Amino acid sequence: MRASHADRERAVDVLKAGFAEGRLQQPEYEQRMGRAYQAQTHAELQMLVADLPQGPVPQAQFAPRPGVPATFMPMPMPMQMPMPVHTNSSATGALICGILMPMTWGATSIPAVILGHKARAEIRRTGERGDGQAIAGIVLGWLGIGGWALFLLVFVLLAATGG
Structure with a gap:
């Protein structure tokens, strides 16, 4: 060998x-x-x-044999945490809020953004799955907020011009 x-x-x-x-x-x-x-x-x-x-x-071989000083033995491999198999629930909530945003007239936009950012922080800390769902929820939430901001801007401009 x-x-x-x-x-x-x-x-x-x-x-x-x-x-x-x-x-x-x-x-x-x-x-x-x-x-x-x-x-x-x-x-x-x-x-x-x-x-x-x-x-x-x-x-x-990792266990020391009798008479063999630990100095000459290989270092034991560190225990690795198994990868979690479940998806972060906040990420799923962010995606659901983002998808429901058109049906709720944008009312779920802010929760989608908040849940998405919360989920990404938890995913970084715990290694859970669901980062794509969290990003999708954030994007859809910001699109809904932007849509409402555009609507309000147009409404204010129309009201200011007397139209």
Whole structure:
């Protein structure tokens, strides 16, 4: 099996410990270090550290063996949170308010914008799904608000001109 950079570093750590404990002389230590960095397979690394207290640890093994200092063991993988499978309810509410906006004469425009922004903040924090729904609710809500603003502007202009 081909050796990874981490495998080489573990073998180098074993060699360093062997040198620090007086198990290797300086010339032999330097020679083995050079070979460790050039090693291509686990077998080559094992040959370099076979006569030392322990050799490189396979990547799949995470529990320390008796007599193996934790220094030479691979770091445990951090636990990853599973991706949530549900959609943010505020995002769904924003989309529904945006869709209902024409039927309510724009009364649901402001709730669509508020729920959409609230949903996007929650989605960023929790990683839930529904960002597209939240954006759609925001866009539809602002279109409704813009429509009402245009209507009021035209009404005021007509009233001011006496028309």
